[in-house]
Amino acid sequence: MNWHEYVNKTGKLPEWPYEVNYGKENVIESDVLVVGGGVAGCRAAISAAQHGVSVVVADRGFVKHSGQGGAGVDHWHGAVRNPCSKITPEMYSDVAMQVSGGYTNGAARYIIGMEGWDTLLELEQMGLQIRDEEGEFKDTIWRDEETKLLFAYDVDNKHCLRIYGNNVKPVVAREMLSMGVKVYERICVSSLLTENGVKGTRVIGATGVNDRTGEFYIFKAKAVVLATGGGSRLGSFAPFMTSGSAMTDINLVNMGHTIAWNAGAEMVMMEALTPEFGMGTGLGYAPYSMGNTDNTYQGARVVDTNLKYVPYANTKGELLTEEKQIFQAADPDKFVIGHGIGLATPVTSDYNVTTLDPKLAEKIRSGEYSLPLYDDFAGMPEKSRKIIWNLMLAQEGKCRVPIFENLQAWGFDPSQDMLQYAISADNGIHARTSWLAPEQTPKTWVSTKRQGGVFTDWRLQSSLPGLFVAGGNPLFGSGCHGEAQTTGRYCGRQAAVFAKNHPAVEPERGQIDREKDEVYTPVTKGGDVGWHEFNAALARVFQDYWNVKTEEIFDRGLIRMADLRRTEGNRMYANNPHELARAIECYRLTDLASCYWQSAKARKGSSKLLGFMRIDYPNVDEPEWHKFLPVSQTEKGVSVREAPCDYYLRDPYLTTLHDNYVKYAELD
Amino acid sequence: MATFSYPSIAEPSRILLFDKDKCVGCNVCVNTCSSDVMIPNPEKGGEPIVLFAEECWFCGSCVQECPHKALTLIPTASQRISTIWRRKATGEEFRMGMLDPPEPNTTPPVGRNH
Ligand SMILES: Cc1cc2nc3c(=O)[nH]c(=O)nc-3n(C[C@H](O)[C@H](O)[C@H](O)COP(=O)(O)OP(=O)(O)OC[C@H]3O[C@@H](n4cnc5c(N)ncnc54)[C@H](O)[C@@H]3O)c2cc1C
Numbered sequence: 001m002n003w004h005e006y007v008n009k010t011g012k013l014p015e016w017p018y019e020v021n022y023g024k025e026n027v028i029e030s031d032v033l034v035v036g037g038g039v040a041g042c043r044a045a046i047s048a049a050q051h052g053v054s055v056v057v058a059d060r061g062f063v064k065h066s067g068q069g070g071a072g073v074d075h076w077h078g079a080v081r082n083p084c085s086k087i088t089p090e091m092y093s094d095v096a097m098q099v100s101g102g103y104t105n106g107a108a109r110y111i112i113g114m115e116g117w118d119t120l121l122e123l124e125q126m127g128l129q130i131r132d133e134e135g136e137f138k139d140t141i142w143r144d145e146e147t148k149l150l151f152a153y154d155v156d157n158k159h160c161l162r163i164y165g166n167n168v169k170p171v172v173a174r175e176m177l178s179m180g181v182k183v184y185e186r187i188c189v190s191s192l193l194t195e196n197g198v199k200g201t202r203v204i205g206a207t208g209v210n211d212r213t214g215e216f217y218i219f220k221a222k223a224v225v226l227a228t229g230g231g232s233r234l235g236s237f238a239p240f241m242t243s244g245s246a247m248t249d250i251n252l253v254n255m256g257h258t259i260a261w262n263a264g265a266e267m268v269m270m271e272a273l274t275p276e277f278g279m280g281t282g283l284g285y286a287p288y289s290m291g292n293t294d295n296t297y298q299g300a301r302v303v304d305t306n307l308k309y310v311p312y313a314n315t316k317g318e319l320l321t322e323e324k325q326i327f328q329a330a331d332p333d334k335f336v337i338g339h340g341i342g343l344a345t346p347v348t349s350d351y352n353v354t355t356l357d358p359k360l361a362e363k364i365r366s367g368e369y370s371l372p373l374y375d376d377f378a379g380m381p382e383k384s385r386k387i388i389w390n391l392m393l394a395q396e397g398k399c400r401v402p403i404f405e406n407l408q409a410w411g412f413d414p415s416q417d418m419l420q421y422a423i424s425a426d427n428g429i430h431a432r433t434s435w436l437a438p439e440q441t442p443k444t445w446v447s448t449k450r451q452g453g454v455f456t457d458w459r460l461q462s463s464l465p466g467l468f469v470a471g472g473n474p475l476f477g478s479g480c481h482g483e484a485q486t487t488g489r490y491c492g493r494q495a496a497v498f499a500k501n502h503p504a505v506e507p508e509r510g511q512i513d514r515e516k517d518e519v520y521t522p523v524t525k526g527g528d529v530g531w532h533e534f535n536a537a538l539a540r541v542f543q544d545y546w547n548v549k550t551e552e553i554f555d556r557g558l559i560r561m562a563d564l565r566r567t568e569g570n571r572m573y574a575n576n577p578h579e580l581a582r583a584i585e586c587y588r589l590t591d592l593a594s595c596y597w598q599s600a601k602a603r604k605g606s607s608k609l610l611g612f613m614r615i616d617y618p619n620v621d622e623p624e625w626h627k628f629l630p631v632s633q634t635e636k637g638v639s640v641r642e643a644p645c646d647y648y649l650r651d652p653y654l655t656t657l658h659d660n661y662v663k664y665a666e667l668d
Numbered sequence: 669m670a671t672f673s674y675p676s677i678a679e680p681s682r683i684l685l686f687d688k689d690k691c692v693g694c695n696v697c698v699n700t701c702s703s704d705v706m707i708p709n710p711e712k713g714g715e716p717i718v719l720f721a722e723e724c725w726f727c728g729s730c731v732q733e734c735p736h737k738a739l740t741l742i743p744t745a746s747q748r749i750s751t752i753w754r755r756k757a758t759g760e761e762f763r764m765g766m767l768d769p770p771e772p773n774t775t776p777p778v779g780r781n782h
Contacts, residue, residue: 002682006709006717007672014717017707061702064733070702071727129779136778164779186704211704240678240722244744249725250703286726286747289764307756378756386778394777401728401741404777409740411762411770412753420752578704578720 016576018212022523023516026217028184030056031499032492033221035189035206036256038067039481040471040488041227042172043119047492048225049179053499055492058187058208058219060228060251063173067229068248068472069481073165074296074396075152076130076482077341078109078116084144084151084158087335089113090657092159095337099345101609102626102645103269104451105477107458110657111490111665112483119486120161126175129164136391140383141324150387153298153353154336155327162387165481166395172485184219186211188581189255190519190588192224192263192467197511199264199635203467204505206259207515209584214523214577216516220507222499223466225491226454227484228256230473234589235273235546237539239532245284251585256474258588260454261595266463266630266641268476270452270599272344273546274611288396288403291375291421293356295339296392296399299326299384300375302356303418307376308369312354319357323384326354341479342451342472346609364425373421377414389414451477452599455630458648458664459494460487463632466502468495490665497666522583527571531583534572537564538586542593546600550616554597565590595631602629602640680744683724684731686715690738697730697739706730 006014032048034041037059048055059066080087093109124130131148132138138145141155142162150162177183189208195201205220231254232246239250261267293300293312302310311319314330329336329351337343337351345352363369377385394404412419453476454462454469461468468491469475471484478487522531541564545557569587574580605625606613613620628643644650654660683705684697693713698706703723706716715738731739743751748765755762762770776782 001686001709001715002718002721004672004674004677007674008669010711011670011672014707014710014719017710061704062700065700065727065729066702071729129781133780164781166777166779167781240680244680244724244726244747246725249727250723285750286743289743289747289751372752374754376756390775390778394782395779398725398727400777400782401731402726402743405728405731406741406743406764407751407753408773408775410764410766411772413770413773413775416755416757417753417762418756420754422750 020214020577022214023520024215026215028056029220030054032223032495033206033219034225034227036228037063037183038227038229039069039172040484042176043485043488044225044227044470044492045176045181046179047489048496049181051493051496053496055181056219057181057183058189059185060188062185063183064170070169072395072397072400073168073481074162074392076120076161076163077338077480078112078482079120079161080113080159081117082149083147084149086157087159093657095351096343099347099351100343101347103609104343106646107648108475108478108487110661112479112486114661115490116482116486119489126171128168128171137383137387141327142387153327153338154329157335160338162392164395166400184217187217188584190584191515192259193507193511194263195505197508199633202465203263205507207512209519209581211578211581214580218512222502222504223495225468225470225495226256226260226474227470227488228474229471230254233535234542234592235539237535244286247287253585253589254592255588257453258592260462260474261633262591263464264633265467266455266632267595267599268452268455268628268630270596271603271612272452272610273596285422286402288399291373291419296396297375297388300388301380303374303376304369305372306370310360310369311357313357314354315349315352317358361425372423374418376418378416378418385414458653458660460491466498493666519584521570522572522574522580526573529568529571531572531579531586534568534586537568538590549614551601554601557597558594561590561593598638599631602631678722680721682742683721684718685740685742687738690736691715692736696733696735700730700733
């Protein structure tokens, strides 16, 4: 029942149901600590445990369903070594580097290429269905008869798979628990512990607060895997309108980025944060609840309101006549990378997915097509309809209950019905997700597309010894679900090896006390600013001082945010541990903003490749600025270094992807 | 019944509907939610209380985990009114949350995980 219904019925306010002990300390020791128990974190924990070390996971939510991957998945990208694939790990990472202009994580892309398929096979052993075992899609373009695998995006090259992932998180979490991994849930981790409490040294643990009890947790470990996923709440905040349309849940605030930054880790590409239509918290429609042709709906037949057919086009703009062409690259020498792997493609669209006629918006305005548009499920061949609705949609994240079951409960029947698009005549409509694209959905700031994050080496270790980074985020330039599981699994192995070779180090008490002092401010000092109001204010500051890019604006942003943090931040109150944890997340969001501004200040040039255009340095993509600028905090201030985009193939590394992989991957 | 003084509560108003005949107050849903949107009912066996509705991201995990199939996830009115479909043969229009909806469609998903 709703809160007000309870009050009306009983005449009482419900008391806080959990025993509250603000500040009470719990000390937990392990060889490996995994911060964030999403799909990446669970896989890290499993592989570390397989390597014979003790493992603890600290998660903000309930591991059986927490994280972006907690409510399902339908595409498994990067399975380039499956027996049907025509793509090699070299091609996969080289193309990722090429299309992004060098601004992605080349080493991680290669690791994903090498291990993505194995990571999926293990998932199958854990109990997840990854094949069309019953032959439902026999004799279709998507299925391989021998392996029974189903392909998405590119039926010639066969490297991206359709999987039955609705229950992926329960499967992975069950496996993790069966291995004796200790899991601490409802913990908002808010700091990393470093050797001697100094920024820029080895990471030896983390601290957090339980959002039900308010108790304090001190995790000590020999190695730490950071797997906290992505986030929103920095660039816009209006949860009462937006949560249902969000692609990240409210717990996800890029915490891993922030605590790594605060500990002194090097960060890269943070400046490449652009306003995108899409993936963050928007004022949008329910994801996947409307007609479109993107992602899960790729291949849907589209008609206008007069049932006039709207064709797809390939990346050359050629209108397509056959269904198969929708799942093929325009150029037989190329392949379709697939959508949603955290890769911007400013250099070339040759590897992009097919979309509706690129002139569609124009043709709507000229009257050639009449709105609304529909996904004409009723007009599709049965198997084509089923592979979208009964397979992909039923397996995709946030879709089984909210869309598949809900729409069917209201009578939606794809064999008879057509699903309406969002009403729009702008360019958003012919590509991407129609529920996120149109004019009426404001742009929101998201970091997922170009994906700034923690800078890593071939071990996916950050610049801080003992801190390994996994996931769709906060690992810089990495990817989505399959990639998150793959990098998680890789990091777990690396962390286990590190833990075996390094002694435990006792954290410094002063560092713990400073953290405690800060995080309990809302319950020790109290005040008159609620966390919602504070979150909205910090989002206001970030929008104001990020949108227009000059050195002065960035500096002013830093000053305004520090002012907000010192003033209203110190006046935040929390009525219970739940609100306290949200307030702590807000504190860290103000720190995250400084990481963005410092990264922006480091790049004194504009870049179309990075979507980063400065007024005061208007020259675009000058060769001397084509590089990574790892930015970090030291005890003395902010430090900036330079690294070539192909740093992972240069000194001290070997010159080929494969040689480096063999040297560093810790293969058994 | 007394009239109480309330703060005005922002959207969404109702995110979950509990079937009174089925809910036994086991709190599996409370503990499934990673955002901790609900709290247990102080009355033992009572249905959980939705306390932080605006923090729900509508993933549906609580509905899936409910051992008694007592839960329905309710999208906001603005989302119900924008999810629309048309019966191709007749031209009739339907939407999520409509009055007098057609018969539910009970076709299951493909695969063994349901
Ligand atoms: C609806 C939807 C559909 C998607 N479909 C696909 C798809 O088909 N294919 C694909 O490749 N990708 C897909 N994705 C993306 C994919 O789900 C993510 O890339 C993937 O889940 C990332 O995994 P992760 O483990 O890095 O992060 P997450 O799964 O987000 O996990 C992060 C974890 O960190 C924890 N955490 C966060 N903050 C803290 C903190 N302060 N303290 C402790 N723990 C913390 C969270 O509780 C969570 O468990 C989809 C995403 C959504 C939302």
